[in-house]
Amino acid sequence: MRGLLIFAALVAVAVGVTGCAVYTSMSSNLPDPDVRQARGRDQSTVIADRNGKTLVRLYAEQNRQDVALEKIPEHLRQAVIATEDQRFYEHEGVDPLGIARAVVVDVIRQEKAQGGSTITQQYVKQAFVTSEKTLKRKIQEAILARKVEQRYSKDEILELYLNTIYFGHGAYGVEAASRVYFGKSVEDVSVAQAAVLAGVIKSPGRYSPHLDKEAALARRNTVLSQMKAEEYLSAEEYAEAVDKKLKVVDLKPLSTRAPYFVEWIKNNLIDKYGKQAVYRGGLRVKTTLDLKMQKAAENAVSSVLNQKGDPSAAVVAIRPSTGEVVAMVGGRNFSKQQYNVAVQGQRQPGSAFKPFVLATALKEGVSPEQSFKSGARTFQVGSQTWRVTGSSTKAMRLRAATEKSVNSVFAQLILDVGPEDVVATGEKMGLHKGIEPVPAIALGGLEDGVSPLEMARAYATLASGGRRPATYGIARVADLDGKVLQKTKPKSVRALDPAVAYLTTDILTGVIERGTGTAAQIGRPAAGKTGTTQQYRDAWFVGYTPDLVTAVWVGYPDSQKEMDSVHGISVTGGTLPAQIWSRFMKSALEGSDVEQFVRPAGLTRVKVCSETGGAVTEFCPKPISALVLVKSKPEPCEEHTKPEEVKVPSVVGLTKVDALAKLEKATLKVTVKERQVSGAEDGTVVSQNPAAGTKVDAESGITIVVATGGASSDAPVPSFEGPATAKAGEKVSYDASPSTDDGRIVSYYWEFGDGGTATKQKVSHAWSSPGVYEITLWVTDDAGLQGSITRRVTVR
Numbered sequence: 001m002r003g004l005l006i007f008a009a010l011v012a013v014a015v016g017v018t019g020c021a022v023y024t025s026m027s028s029n030l031p032d033p034d035v036r037q038a039r040g041r042d043q044s045t046v047i048a049d050r051n052g053k054t055l056v057r058l059y060a061e062q063n064r065q066d067v068a069l070e071k072i073p074e075h076l077r078q079a080v081i082a083t084e085d086q087r088f089y090e091h092e093g094v095d096p097l098g099i100a101r102a103v104v105v106d107v108i109r110q111e112k113a114q115g116g117s118t119i120t121q122q123y124v125k126q127a128f129v130t131s132e133k134t135l136k137r138k139i140q141e142a143i144l145a146r147k148v149e150q151r152y153s154k155d156e157i158l159e160l161y162l163n164t165i166y167f168g169h170g171a172y173g174v175e176a177a178s179r180v181y182f183g184k185s186v187e188d189v190s191v192a193q194a195a196v197l198a199g200v201i202k203s204p205g206r207y208s209p210h211l212d213k214e215a216a217l218a219r220r221n222t223v224l225s226q227m228k229a230e231e232y233l234s235a236e237e238y239a240e241a242v243d244k245k246l247k248v249v250d251l252k253p254l255s256t257r258a259p260y261f262v263e264w265i266k267n268n269l270i271d272k273y274g275k276q277a278v279y280r281g282g283l284r285v286k287t288t289l290d291l292k293m294q295k296a297a298e299n300a301v302s303s304v305l306n307q308k309g310d311p312s313a314a315v316v317a318i319r320p321s322t323g324e325v326v327a328m329v330g331g332r333n334f335s336k337q338q339y340n341v342a343v344q345g346q347r348q349p350g351s352a353f354k355p356f357v358l359a360t361a362l363k364e365g366v367s368p369e370q371s372f373k374s375g376a377r378t379f380q381v382g383s384q385t386w387r388v389t390g391s392s393t394k395a396m397r398l399r400a401a402t403e404k405s406v407n408s409v410f411a412q413l414i415l416d417v418g419p420e421d422v423v424a425t426g427e428k429m430g431l432h433k434g435i436e437p438v439p440a441i442a443l444g445g446l447e448d449g450v451s452p453l454e455m456a457r458a459y460a461t462l463a464s465g466g467r468r469p470a471t472y473g474i475a476r477v478a479d480l481d482g483k484v485l486q487k488t489k490p491k492s493v494r495a496l497d498p499a500v501a502y503l504t505t506d507i508l509t510g511v512i513e514r515g516t517g518t519a520a521q522i523g524r525p526a527a528g529k530t531g532t533t534q535q536y537r538d539a540w541f542v543g544y545t546p547d548l549v550t551a552v553w554v555g556y557p558d559s560q561k562e563m564d565s566v567h568g569i570s571v572t573g574g575t576l577p578a579q580i581w582s583r584f585m586k587s588a589l590e591g592s593d594v595e596q597f598v599r600p601a602g603l604t605r606v607k608v609c610s611e612t613g614g615a616v617t618e619f620c621p622k623p624i625s626a627l628v629l630v631k632s633k634p635e636p637c638e639e640h641t642k643p644e645e646v647k648v649p650s651v652v653g654l655t656k657v658d659a660l661a662k663l664e665k666a667t668l669k670v671t672v673k674e675r676q677v678s679g680a681e682d683g684t685v686v687s688q689n690p691a692a693g694t695k696v697d698a699e700s701g702i703t704i705v706v707a708t709g710g711a712s713s714d715a716p717v718p719s720f721e722g723p724a725t726a727k728a729g730e731k732v733s734y735d736a737s738p739s740t741d742d743g744r745i746v747s748y749y750w751e752f753g754d755g756g757t758a759t760k761q762k763v764s765h766a767w768s769s770p771g772v773y774e775i776t777l778w779v780t781d782d783a784g785l786q787g788s789i790t791r792r793v794t795v796r
Contacts (some may be wrong), residue, residue: 023610040772045283047265049258049291050475051325056256058170058266058279058411065175067186069159072174075191077158078232079198083223085119086230088158093120093149094142114294120145123161126276166275167197168204168211169251169338180210183249191237192244194723195223204555205267210338213558218245224668248554251335253459258294260330260340261287265473273477273485282480285655288473293317296587297327300580305332305554312557313580314341316452317550320460322490323469326548327588331557341557351405351516352531352540352573353444355462356426358402358505359496360417363425365632368507369613371395372409379411381439386411388443399626403515405530407443414442428495430468433519444531455542457549462505462527465600467494499602499629506597508543508629519542519578522585525593530573538565541577543585546595550584552577604630609637619643643667648702650692651685652774652790656706659685663702671703676715677788680707686788687776688701691753715785716741718777726795731766734775749778753793767795 044059069077071217081088087095087380095118117125122538124144148157167177172746177267178186179198189197199209199219209216221242240390256262260315265287269278277283297315305313310332317327330340341347363369374396379386390408401409414422419437427433431454436447453471461468470491477486496504508527511517537560542551554577555563563571571577605627609620614637616623621640628634646666651659656672663670680686690696722734736748750758752765753773767773 019198045269045278045281047262047285049287049289049294050324051291051523052286052297053291055287055289056262058745062135066163066173067175069155069162071187072159072162073187073189073194075227075232076174076186076189076194076197077162078230079191079194079223079227080162080201081158082117082226082230082232083198084122084201086226088119091118092144093118096560100757105746117141118145119161119638120148120157120748123157123164124148124456125274126164126166127160130204147232164206165201166207166279167200168474180251181248190241190244191227192220192224192241192246195220195227196246199223208338209246210251211344212339213246213779220246222721244251251338256334257291258289258328259334260342261289261294261325261328261473263330263334263338264328264340264343268474269477270534273350274666283485284478284480284482285474286476288319288326288475289328290326290588291328293584293588294329295461297329297584299587301329301332303583304576304580307567308338311555311561311563311571312337314452314553315346315550315576315580315584316456317584318460318469318471319547319550320463320469320544320549321547323405323457323460323471323492324475324490325471325473327550327584328453328473337557340558342452345451345553345557347451347538347553347555348444348446348449348533348536349455349540350444350531350533350573351407351410352455352529352542353412353426353441353450354402354405355459355504355508355529356429356431357414357417357422357442358398358507359429359462359500360422360425361398361413362416362503362629362632363497364421365629366398366413366417366502367507367608367626367628367632367634368399369397369608369626369628369634371397371611371613372401372412374401374406374409377411379410379415381415386439392701395611397610398511399507402529403510405511405516411439411444414439424623425496426458428468429459429461430454430471430495444533452553455540456549459528459542459544459551460549461495462501462508463546463549464492464501465498465598466494466501467492468495497747498600502597502600503603503627503629509597512543516572516574517543517578519574520585522582522589524589525596526585527597528581532572532574532576535560536570536572537561537573539563539571539577540573541581542600543581546583546597547592548585548589550581550588552581552584554580602630603627604633606633608634609640612637612639614638617641621645645695645697646700648688648690648692648694648696650774651688651704652692652776654685656683656685656704659704659706663704668696671701672706673703674708675786677705677707677786680788682707686790687778689751691751691755692774693753693771694755714742714781714783716745716779716781716787718779718787719787720775720777720789720791722775722793724791724793726767726793728795730766731764732793733762733764736761736763736777739777739779739787741779744782745779746782749780751776767793770795 044057046057047055049055063757093471121141124141128144155317166172169180171177171180174186178189182193207216207219224238224241228234301313312332315329318325328342330342331337374391375393376390377388388408388411391404391406419439419441423435423437457471472488475488479482505527511529512520512526520528526543526545530783531540539554569575605625607616607623608626609616610622610624615634617637617640619640620637620640649662649666651662660670684707685704686707689703717740717767719738720734720736723732726732739745747763750763752775754767755767773793774790774792776788778788780786
């Protein structure tokens with residue numbers, strides 16, 4: 001026991017000595033926590049486009065107005081203390097429990113230190129130290145916090161804090177924040193408004209009512225609840241404040257170029273480097289933005305959505321080969337709507353989700369030419385009945401169903417391949433994780449929706465031949481001295497087989513060429529897909545060339561308002577979104593070389609039946625050429641195993657033997673009648689029924705009349721007058737009066753070669769289509785003897 005006590009004492013001494021050494025070392029390198037040194041040290045951060053053109057300068061003093069503590073309402077001070085540091089007036093600058101928690105996270109869990117910051121520590125972090133989340137920085141922050149507590153009173157510290165902390169949208173301090181959010185001095189804010197300001201401190205990017213009103217409202221109510229728990233509010237005051245509606249004033253217009261993109265970049269920088277570095281540290285940030293393309297995107301939106309009351313739009317364009325974001329529009333007007341739909345929006349994609357089902361099916365061996373029922377259908381999914389709209393009662397090949405966006409075909413398809421597989425494909429291609437694998441996703445029925453940025457990233461996987469790029473907007477970050485802090489290199493991972501990606505793209509080109517997205521044509525190879533949700537609440541067009549991918553969304557960001565009458569139309573993906581996409585792409589790609597999608601190995605062209613999609617047989621009526629995966633060639637067509645309809649050949653004038661051979665080849669059953677025919681050579685065919693050119697079912701019967709010898713010289717001699725040429729659709733007259741007989745001709749029978757007949761001496765006839773037809777005239781005399789004559793007529 002004595003040995004253990006001695007050992008413990010030695011350990012304690014060692015720890016104490018080490019702690020003192022660490023404290024001394026860290027203290028010697030820390031700045032003097034004089035408020036005067038916290039001012040005048042700020043350096044502007046410059047955010048530039050890919051070519052070095054400045055987009056915005058960020059600096060801490062751009063929107064700050066200090067105010068004395070006595071002019072800050074007590075309920076605002078209480079709101080901040082209740083939510084940020086409930087023991088502010090009790091501790092000496094450091095909360096030991098918070099530090100202990102940070103140590104546990106940093107040392108035991110091997111994660112970065114977090115939490116436990118008092119108001120004094122937060123002020124120190126804002127004014128004197130970096131925002132690096134390490135144990136060392138946490139200890140430095142604690143040392144400085146103690147020094148600040150020793151030098152200044154609690155009220156002085158609280159005043160410094162409330163005038164220094166960042167509230168979002170360039171507002172530093174409670175006075176600037178009050179004017180940004182409520183348009184009035186902080187002296188006049190209500191209890192509910194004070195709770196909003198206190199709630200924003202934790203995360204301006206998440207809880208700003210300009211960005212997310214619902215999140216801000218929930219955060220406000222949390223702060224009010226904490227005030228009530230700390231007995232700063234009575235039950236009545238709490239109930240009254242919670243019942244207040246959250247109203248904010250519009251932000252003043254900013255002169256920032258590409259404001260939605262800049263706000264996205266700014267938030268990313270703050271997350272990584274902290275607000276102090278971003279607004280005070282003089283960072284030099286080079287982004288991936290292309291100002292020419294950005295202007296094209298903004299012009300495309302404003303030129304299409306150019307009327308009062310029009311919905312908003314979001315546009316994201318990226319380079320599929322690198323993942324660089326080159327243009328971003330998050331709404332129609334940043335000064336009125338700061339919510340960035342391009343990044344933050346979670347909207348239903350509608351049929352723009354179908355390519356993920358298509359790619360999954362192709363990957364699993366489904367032929368793009370496979371035929372499906374395309375009419376409205378009802379499916380039984382577990383205990384649920386799923387009713388889906390369709391196109392027609394005819395069967396439709398998958399390629400055509402994609403072009404026409406037929407819901408019933410894709411409903412059947414996802415049931416065939418499984419929604420779990422579709423979700424896995426979507427995630428690999430770039431969609432967020434956690435999509436619920438239910439059949440409704442085939443038609444874009446997602447629980448949480450998707451953002452235009454992730455849709456652009458996912459479609460980029462197709463444009464890049466199956467590799468999913470990591471999307472990014474920050475290319476390089478350097479500090480004030482030029483030291484490079486971050487340099488982003490393009491990264492990508494294999495998500496789809498190249499052949500599957502190309503075949504999916506090949507099918508999606510048809511959407512633009514002849515399907516629902518013809519308004520998106522840009523005069524160069526492009527592929528894409530339209531998307532429209534129920535009641536026209538969301539409309540999409542996501543499309544790409546080999547060198548640029550763009551996602552366009554149109555709708556109302558703050559509601560599910562129906563777009564059933566915008567510019568006199570119901571807004572679908574093939575209308576306003578496709579128009580915006582087309583205008584942007586034409587302008588963005590102007591002057592660039594026309595790129596072709598490069599076909600990889602693993603694909604081949606085969607002849608398939610246009611009706612069934614099976615490999616063509618000799619009896620398929622309309623074979624077509626189709627691109628398919630080598631490993632998934634279609635099976636032979638099972639429907640056309642024998643001729644179903646044949647065109648009757650002409651056998652008049654042939655010998656009986658030749659005529660029978662020709663008709664047998666055409667699979668027609670032949671009935672032969674022999675007659676004595678004046679002027680006809682013995683053994684030749686003088687007439688046929690049906691006439692040549694008539695289409696009949698396979699194995700149908702045909703009757704031919706063959707002339708026999710011994711014809712009586714007294715048989716009638718047929719003859720007729722009429723033109724040898726005619727025009728389709730116009731009637732032509734023929735006259736059999738020149739026919740002669742030694743007795744009397746009692747009947748006339750005409751065959752016009754197109755199935756038409758007549759029984760008068762003088763007749764007229766019109767051929768419906770051009771061609772060469774045979775006119776045969778039969779005459780019968782009073783002795784029962786017959787004669788026939790055949791002539792050709794050319795119909796133009």
